[in-house]
Amino acid sequence: MNPDDIRRVVVDILERIAPDEDLTRLKDDVPLREQMELDSMDFLDIVMELRKQYRIQIPEDDYPRLSTMAGTVDYLSPLLKGAQASA
Amino acid sequence: MAYDAVIIGAGMSGLAAGIRLAYYEKSVCILERHTTIGGLNSFYRLRGRNHDVGLHAVTNYAPPGAKTGPLSKVLRQLRLRWDDFGLSPQRFSTVAFPDCTLRFSNGIDELTQQVRQHFPAEIDAFSRLVTHISAFEVASFEKCPLSARAVLADFFHDALLIEMLMCPLLFYGSASPNDMDFSQFAIMFRSIFLEGFARPFEGVRRILKVLVRRFKELGGELRLRSGVRAIESRRGRATAIVLDDGETIETDNIISSAGTLETLRLLGGADDRPAPVEAGNITYTESIYSLDRQPSELGHDATIVFYNDSPKFTYEMPCEPIDLRSGIICSPNNFEYERPPEEGRIRITALANPAHWLNLPPEQYEREKNYWGQRLLESALRVIPDFRHAIVDTDFFTPRTIRKFTGHLNGCVYGAAEKMSNGRTHLENLYLCGNDQGLLGIVGTLMSGISVVNAYLLK
Numbered sequence: 196m197n198p199d200d201i202r203r204v205v206v207d208i209l210e211r212i213a214p215d216e217d218l219t220r221l222k223d224d225v226p227l228r229e230q231m232e233l234d235s236m237d238f239l240d241i242v243m244e245l246r247k248q249y250r251i252q253i254p255e256d257d258y259p260r261l262s263t264m265a266g267t268v269d270y271l272s273p274l275l276k277g278a279q280a281s282a
Numbered sequence: 283m284a285y286d287a288v289i290i291g292a293g294m295s296g297l298a299a300g301i302r303l304a305y306y307e308k309s310v311c312i313l314e315r316h317t318t319i320g321g322l323n324s325f326y327r328l329r330g331r332n333h334d335v336g337l338h339a340v341t342n343y344a345p346p347g348a349k350t351g352p353l354s355k356v357l358r359q360l361r362l363r364w365d366d367f368g369l370s371p372q373r374f375s376t377v378a379f380p381d382c383t384l385r386f387s388n389g390i391d392e393l394t395q396q397v398r399q400h401f402p403a404e405i406d407a408f409s410r411l412v413t414h415i416s417a418f419e420v421a422s423f424e425k426c427p428l429s430a431r432a433v434l435a436d437f438f439h440d441a442l443l444i445e446m447l448m449c450p451l452l453f454y455g456s457a458s459p460n461d462m463d464f465s466q467f468a469i470m471f472r473s474i475f476l477e478g479f480a481r482p483f484e485g486v487r488r489i490l491k492v493l494v495r496r497f498k499e500l501g502g503e504l505r506l507r508s509g510v511r512a513i514e515s516r517r518g519r520a521t522a523i524v525l526d527d528g529e530t531i532e533t534d535n536i537i538s539s540a541g542t543l544e545t546l547r548l549l550g551g552a553d554d555r556p557a558p559v560e561a562g563n564i565t566y567t568e569s570i571y572s573l574d575r576q577p578s579e580l581g582h583d584a585t586i587v588f589y590n591d592s593p594k595f596t597y598e599m600p601c602e603p604i605d606l607r608s609g610i611i612c613s614p615n616n617f618e619y620e621r622p623p624e625e626g627r628i629r630i631t632a633l634a635n636p637a638h639w640l641n642l643p644p645e646q647y648e649r650e651k652n653y654w655g656q657r658l659l660e661s662a663l664r665v666i667p668d669f670r671h672a673i674v675d676t677d678f679f680t681p682r683t684i685r686k687f688t689g690h691l692n693g694c695v696y697g698a699a700e701k702m703s704n705g706r707t708h709l710e711n712l713y714l715c716g717n718d719q720g721l722l723g724i725v726g727t728l729m730s731g732i733s734v735v736n737a738y739l740l741k
Contacts, residue, residue, distance in 0.1 A: 211361065212358055212361075213349070213358060214358075214363070215347055215348075215349055215354075215364075216349065231349075232349040232350055234355075236355065236359060236732075236736060237358065239736055239740065239741075240358075240359070243306055243740055246306075247306055247307060255741070
């Protein structure tokens with residue numbers, strides 16, 4: 196998957212867990228928690244959705260790397276390299 | 283083949299736990315002893331009428347689009363939409379003491395106005411308390427006891443105001459008599475005074491049906507009429523559940539909403555461990571009157587009335603069969619529905635002595651229900667218009683009814699006074715959720731099931 200696909204994967208997941216949030220103007224370098232109402236429960240859900248949909252495991256120690264959209268896309272790049280983006 | 287998790291109890295906390303597990307593709311089975319779901323917040327049909335068991339109102343009301351607060355959190359975690367619960371907000375409620383009535387509605391403004399009017403010397407302190415509570419961080423799995431009454435005494439000089447603020451929060455509820463931990467007070471204050479009350483038009487069955495449908499859609503298994511007789515364990519781990527009919531179900535994890543003591547009893551006598559908590563004893567009787575007209579036609583517009591007959595509110599297990607000094611009058615009609623319900627309903631609830639009701643011989647039980655139901659009605663008529671001429675049907679339930687249908691000791695509705703807030707037991711894979719884990723009410727117990735699964739079973 197290319198970075199745009201990965202970004203879309205993450206936005207899809209954010210839409211699932213926070214359907215009432217406006218995600219159209221998310222800034223990639225600002226922490227997600229500052230742009231929307233996300234707490235640790237939501238964060239766990241992001242990690243769990245990635246595991247459910249793409250079978251990737253993210254160790255708890257790596258969670259800080261997922262704080263911004265840019266960081267998340269970077270982190271997921273090698274993990275989702277072979278994966279297909281959903282239609 | 284062992285399940286990933288078996289959940290004991292298909293009440294709010296069990297169903298929420300089940301949904302979280304099934305959503306993340308764990309194999310999960312919910313076992314419910316009764317013929318239907320809901321537990322302490324169930325529903326039933328009698329002589330052609332639908333009734334709710336526990337529900338007076340859903341607290342923690344937030345309007346559609348709200349992104350913060352426990353209700354929004356619960357909806358997100360269960361992947362539900364605000365519309366799924368179909369909540370209609372309350373009209374207004376009152377706290378009726380002999381020399382003062384405080385009125386409140388959803389959001390803090392009306393109560394603030396009322397405090398300004400009835401307790402003008404305390405209005406600044408009240409505003410500071412609201413600010414303090416709004417900012418207060420409730421650590422979910424920690425215990426740091428602090429008496430709510432002690433905190434309130436720091437803010438206020440007027441004892442009556444303290445009693446009147448404590449009254450609805452104790453009733454809705456506290457597992458501990460007369461006082462509660464300040465963090466629990468903050469949770470309850472937010473849920474009732476800052477957020478507020480609402481109800482689905484169809485009552486609690488609306489919420490339960492949505493939860494069960496979601497659970498089953500996700501592949502969860504629900505087994506009714508499946509009471510649990512025992513939990514088998516070996517070397518510090520639960521291994522299987524044995525049903526009343528002897529069937530054995532193997533599982534990697536068990537989450538029980540049956541209650542701390544109720545669950546530990548399932549482990550059998552081999553364990554000499556002393557009980558970690560005492561059985562809770564806060565329980566109620568409730569009369570449910572069906573009327574041939576809307577309560578508002580009789581001059582009764584309030585959603586909930588919390589009443590007390592003296593300046594001091596006593597909240598504890600009474601020595602008498604029913605404590606007639608105080609009570610809750612709930613009219614399920616008095617919410618902002620799109621259309622009025624067909625019939626009127628008035629529910630009158632009062633603290634009750636569990637032992638009295640549990641131990642009566644059957645013939646005497648019916649007589650006592652009639653006698654005490656009458657006395658409860660008479661005492662409630664102090665604070666609400668006389669509606670007796672409009673009654674077309676009556677039902678009355680007691681701690682005995684609650685015990686019979688939920689299995690909770692003493693028919694207790696808020697669990698043991700001491701909570702197992704981290705949801706753990708001495709067995710590494712046996713967890714507790716529901717009232718005894720700590721959170722109360724519909725939104726609270728949904729959150730309890732969610733939290734325990736998130737903390738231990740999804741990582």
